[in-house]
Amino acid sequence: MSRSIIIDGSVIYTNYSQIMGHKKFEALLKEFIEILVEKNSPLLQALSPFKFGDEYDTKRIAEYFNLLTMRNLKELSHILSYTNPVQLEKFIEAFYTFWRSKHRFMIRNEKYVNDYNRRASVEYTMTMVADQFKAVIKNLYRQLLSNITNEFPKVMRQLPSGAQAMFLYDYVKCENFNLNWMEKIPTIWGAIFDPPAIFYTKSNKRKGIIPVVEKNIIDKIELSSNEWFRIPIFVGKLLFFNFVHKDFLAHGAGLANLFEIASPKDIKNRKPDGIIIFGISPDKIPDYTDEWKNAVVFKEKNLYVGVIPNLDENDYFGYMKKTTLTVHNLIMIDNGKLPIHGSMAKITLKSGKSAVAMFLGDSGAGKSETLEALNRLDEVADVNIIIDDMGSLSIENNKVVAYGTETGAFVRLDDLPPGYAYHTMDRSIFMNPDKINARVIVPFNNYKEIVTPTKIDFLFYANNYTEVKNNEERIKFFDSYEEALKVFSEGKRMAKGTTAEIGITTSYFSNPFGAIQMREKHEKIAEKFFKKLFETEVKVGEIRTMLGIKGYEKKGTILAAKALLKLIEKKG
Known part of the structure; x- marks a missing residue:
């Protein structure tokens, strides 16, 4: 069976039979039993009455569970002379956990309409259907356990058990x-x-x-x-x-x-x-x-x-x-534009001063983390993120401007401050939160703002590998575009476990996503843009985040953020 469970959102789910009588329920049950057989799990003891030879009759098990929603275990003793309630309870708990380990999606075919109110009504209906399905699943689980144990739980937990995401679709030519x-x-x-x-x-x-x-x-x-x-x-x-x-x-x-x-x-x-x-x-x-x-x-x-x-x-x-x-x-x-693997934000201080800073660097260089550190400084009023990972530079009206690509961020949880992931839990998608390089996908801005051309004040190379002891060395500006191009082109960083690389690595322009594949063409474009940056007095430099240095994984980006704060305060 597929890891993804696709639930039909056109059906209104009101009773347990709709769930247990569905072929997907039996398929899910069969898959779970096969896994238990492979492990030789003691949970299989609960199903011994349904074993015939080497096979388990999943259809009869599903029918029995359906009866269990209407009668308690003792009342069904005439159907099965022996069923251990303790073993059966453990099986139901494990099966419920198995269901919740699946990726669960509800889909509903709805014609797209231009009228906003009608679309809102369709989305509301979809939400109601999904909520009803979730309620039926949770109540089914509770009813089974109640009729097996002849008790009702003193503590009820509203575990996520319905569809994790709902999609509305149409057929478009x-x-x-x-x-x-x-x-x-x-x-x-x-x-x-x-x-x-x-x-x-x-x-x-x-x-x-x-x-x-x-x-x-x-x-x-x-x-x-x-x-x-x-x-x-x-x-x-x-x-x-x-x-x-x-x-x-x-x-x-x-x-x-x-x-x-x-x-x-x-x-x-x-x-x-x-x-x-x-x-x-x-x-x-x-x-x-x-x-x-x-x-x-x-x-x-x-x-x-x-x-x-x-x-x-x-x-x-x-x-x-x-x-x-x-x-x-x-x-x-x-198209002659310069793609940038980096982040960018408009930073506004409580004093009223502001600046747009762009950070270029490969994965784990400390781009997003420095912006997050800035957001936590008392002197900062707002950090409006326009680019989180990828953007592009263009020359318009003789000025270098930037555009974003994404309205959200695919952020490494390990490098975020404690509690940040929980702060955004209500709108985030978590990927493998228990593993190294755990990630969260969280929206941060609206589409209109990220595609509006934005003039930049600072362009920094995010250096995560150089250890610095005094504040004056945390930010270094280049005197010429040739000097800047040399550092930006080398793309040096300390790998942080976000890719298969380890140690100090280099990547052309910190951008293995297009720039390196078209390096010759990219080099000419980069030189043109860096010349223009210096001509228009955009400050181009290097910021030392120290994210790749042991002991500075959290502190380094805060120190870098404070150094940038002082620069903005001095800005005219």
Whole structure:
């Protein structure tokens, strides 16, 4: 059975029979029993009356559980002469936990309408259906335990047990770009989350550089409407079609929390700038080679197509995000823009002074962490984040301006201050919170603001590996664009466990997502932009976050934030 459970949101769930009489309930039960058999688990003792030879009759077990919702265990003794209540209680508890370990999604087919009030009504209905389903599941669990133990719990726990995310979808035909199979794929236009949404995936790190191959691919691939969903998103100002296999729908939910979802109205008459296919079987990728196993971007005549194969090691949201952003960056370079792997925010002090600071650096350099540290300083009134991970620079009216790509952040929990993750729990998606490189996907800004051109005051290289003892050395400015380019191009950092790398590493422009694949073209663009930064008196320097130095993982970014605070205070 799939790790993802897809629940039909068009059904109103009102009774236990709808649950236990469903073929998915029996399939779930069978899968759980097979796992117990493989482990030779003592929990199987509860099912001994239902064992015939080497097989367990799951249909009879489901029917018996259905009866248990109406009668207590003693009253059903005429059906089964012996059933140990203690063992059966433990089995039900374990089965309930198994159900809750699944990725649970409710989907409902609703025609997209332009009228806001009608859409709001549809979303409200979906929420009510999901709440009803959750209530039936919880009450089913409690009723079974009550009729087994002949008691009712003194303490009731409202455990998350319904759908973790609800999706509204329609079938959309795009007038300017459509393959035969594409209009048959359900297109998600709305999402509702039931926090805390926690997903456990098979992988927790990203590795390698995504290769770019010149090859026509999109007309040679066909996706099944029964297994795939299309999630149209805006990546900055670019329109992407992200196709997600149902087994990886957790990463589709992540997209909805990280990017602006494009509506059917947005995509109907517009050609996509990029396409991402996540979770396709390698044998369905034409001319597949092992070099593409983590991800590959195909460059067609007028389109980039990113593909992430269905492999356990790719079951990590980082592959979804970074493949999407790689395609975005390739398009930016083609258009003469400078993609930036970094973060940026407008920092406003209580004194009224403000500045826009951009930080460039690879994963774990301390970009987001420094902004978060700034937000906790008493002298700071507001830190308005415009870019969290990827953006681009453009020259407009003879000034360098920046644009963002994401409305949310994919943040490493280990580097956040204590309590921050719980502060955002009500709107976050958690990925593998019990592991190293645990992540949270949390929205931070609205789409309109991140795509508005923003003039920058400071551009910093985020240096996480140099230890400094005095405040004067925490920020260093470059005297020439050549000196700055040398440091920014080298892209040195101390790896923090966010990828498969360890120790001091280098990555061209700290950007393995497009810049390194088109290095020659990127170098010319970078030189042009750095010249313009110095011509227009944007301060370009290096900020020492010390995030990669033992003992400074928390303190280093606070010290860096305080140094930047002093700079803003001195700014005219």
